[in-house]
Amino acid sequence: MALSKSQLVQAVLAIGTIIKLKNGCQPIRNSAQPKNPFFGLDRKMQMNRHAKNGTTLKDSLERDRVYGPTFAMDTFTNRTIITSDPYNIKTILSVRFHDFGLSDRQFALGPLLGHGIFTSDGDRWHKSRSLIRPNFIREQIADLEAFERHFQTMLSLIPRDESTVDLQDLFFCFTIDSATEFLFGHSVESLEGKRQGNEAGSAFAEAFNYAQEDGVRLFRLGYIARILKDCRAKFVDAAIQLRCAQDEEKASVDDRKYVFLKELAKQTTDRVVLRDELLNVLLAGRDTTASLLANMLFILARRPDVWAKLRAEVAGLGGEVPTYETLRNLKYVNARLYPVVPLNGRFAHNDTVLPRGGGLDGQSPIFVHKGTFVAYSVYAMHRRKEFYGEDANDFKPERWETLRMGWEYLPLNGGPRICVGQQYALTEASFVATRLVQEFERIESRDPGPWVENLTLTVCSRNGTKVGLYAA
Template identity: 35%
Template sequence: MTFNMRLLSPFSFLLGLVVLVAYKVFSSIREKRRQHAEAARRGCSPCPVLPRKDLFGITQFRESIRATRADRGPKYVAEKLDSMSKDIHTIQVRVLDYDLNVTRDPENVRACFSSQSNDFDIGVHRTQSWKPLLGVGIFTSQGEAWKHSRALVRPQFAKEQVSDLDLAERHTRDLTNKIRAGSDGWTETMDLQPLFYNFALDTVTEFLFGYSVHAQNPDARAALPTVRGFDEPNLLELGVNFDKGKRWIEERGAFYKWYWLISSKDFDYRCREIHKLVDWFVYCRLQGGAKNTDPTLPDGRKKFILLHELAKDTQDPLELRNESLSLLFAGRDTVGALLGWVFYFLARHPHVYSKLRSIVLDQFGSSPTSEISFQQLKACSYITHVINETFRVAAVIPLNERVAVRDTTLPRGGGPDGSRPIFIPKGRQVLIATYAMQHRADIWGEDVEEFRPERWEEGRKVGFEFIPFGAGTRSCLGQQFSHTETDYIIVRFCQRFDRIENMDPGPIRLCHAIENRSGSGVQVRLHEAEDKS
């Protein structure tokens, strides 16, 4: 009897494997037939399918990973769409064992974010990919859990909180103090990008926790308050931990349903170190209880600390960590990347910088210590044009995604001319190719690849073809905060420096790890103005 069982075991395993494969094949055929019938019932037509180089699309999947690692991921997506036709804006792609759609059509974007937003949400695989770092919060939750997060966080971004410029001024001084000119007025060649990320980290940690980590100027760092049961977190590696942690979740996200294959002890370490920092501030707040009041500013106003406001609505330490960490994550990366790209393009277009500086001096004066009001910043339209054009060309968030929560449609992409609706079955991922959409010549003109802020002076009314902060109910709550910090830095730089010179002759490199930053940094020389007073 034992002998027969030994003989049967391999056979049973093989038989079971054959049955499983047969079941999967049968189920796939049945589901495709159902989808075809449902598409016909809804009056949909198929959209173009990206040709595969092998049975499962593994070659193209590897190509996309290589392109991202070579700092050209967003361009790769645009090139794949163009390879079908410059007139084709929505395609279907087979990757491993699943299908997805990629679109750069504003009408389809409108459907995903607004007009049919109830049919779409972020995907469970994105949630699982990001959760080890960010937990369950406003960027990773769905449905009712997301509504709860949004309701908790949204009131804290009132205009009067994000328009307070004292925060920007303090950390702008720390930034500009790092820039030293020689006797000829010129600085040495320097990379501004790390300075901008440090600035963003310093401002957002003070906004969130009431305590700046002073990445820019560690000597200004005050002693952390004592928290029982906690080792003091390592502030020196915070930026590095964020960057390496984001790299891991970007790779996990690229593998979609196979995200769990991408894991490492390094990723676990980065997550632990970041959590340690945020938990420190959360428990410091909870330990203080009602006595832990917001400090008073010199003019008598209470200093706004977002974590303290959140703690009035929840005392759950994990919820406080997840929500504040999500905002820390977004606030640092969006502002840091945007500032880097602004000066990347200004260095390559000195005539734009000259015009911008002339306008700034006219509206704000030449002194880098002059008073600036929020209303003045918002009234300077050319700064807004420069920022918009930066967002358009570089696409700080070059790719977004939604997943169908039920069988639904997208309004365009099907039929011979792409004007027919297409069927999107439940569970299908839709990638919104923001970078590719913002580089469509039929929308933006034949000079689409040119950095030209003046295009925004031409009465352009934009819709869903330009969504730098997303759109609809999930649009970024911190967009006003990001704009204000960026506006302020631009004004102070223009007041202090009359010229900016590009020192990087290489082509643009799009380093995409959630946000998109320059892969070569922002290599420039700056000339100190003589007319500042």
């Protein structure tokens, strides 16, 4: 017998009550209600202001301080839970992984990224992940020849007369050149384009920048969207040609290597599927590492003491270009501060529970209704004094000499969706840092202002990384 609508509502409420009782859920302790309860318009305007002023991360820290590690924000239409509690984050990403998903990301980023690893859940995500994983086997990550080749091109663009250069700009080109070679079998060579003063050569990198800055509002891209589309088309065409070549048993790419684009082309010649999958991993592979490097060098340019310590450590290489193994031994080089994916979130797919945030002391489980958005701030978590000490906000690489972290330190995510490129990314970042330290005796900031965030999906410096470098 079919249930009536009201019986259905009662059944859903009963299930919610059972979950609450079974898990000892308490009402959420803290809430930050917007003044406008309908759609929270005042909060939305405030968020826009912070985005414009580059203060969203500061705001995230301030709200964490005022409302505590887990709080709710309710309007008449929906509830958002905001957390920086590692227990809750672990639950979202791992313990109750199947209760949470991306849902809104497809809506917001679908126009730019279509369906790929970054925008999909369930079977579709699983398929994308299986396809890309073999690209990151140790043997391929440990081959640093391409990094050195692109580094040499980047080096040729750094002035030798100590005049000012924006390293952030170069890092974005470096990572897109390396990622396209690593994942697609050939590089877009945007650094080489820059070297030759050929604007078309770096058009892909620039178009990507612009699309990132305004990813959720693709319709505003206009002319640049066209460049981006053309470049995407170039790789899609390459994939289809490769497939044809494979069909004729004369593939041109080195068969010993797992090249994501080549493997994808074996599975499909559907242009939309190819385009979406390629663009998704490119987004993941470029901005992240470039931002990590840009933020780190921004700080290093103001910390001659740390630069000197790095030079002392790197001197152990005797001037040799580092290998995968020698890089791993450079403990000091591998320390960092800014999580480049500082804010993130998941939608509850089902009624579910988070372990903390309820009751008078905020330590009891809380009930999470299906459809609730749970935002998590890795940025705030990484600056919590109870985990990192009173100097949590300081750049202090030495802290990593003794600190051992679990879910309190999460720059690369955790659980089944942990960053699939993590080893590649960390190798790439420490390779570039080490090579710069080898080549330059001193680095000097040429930016009088403080670090201001440029926050899209990742965070880098709004004013770039303007420095002068003194050859060793």
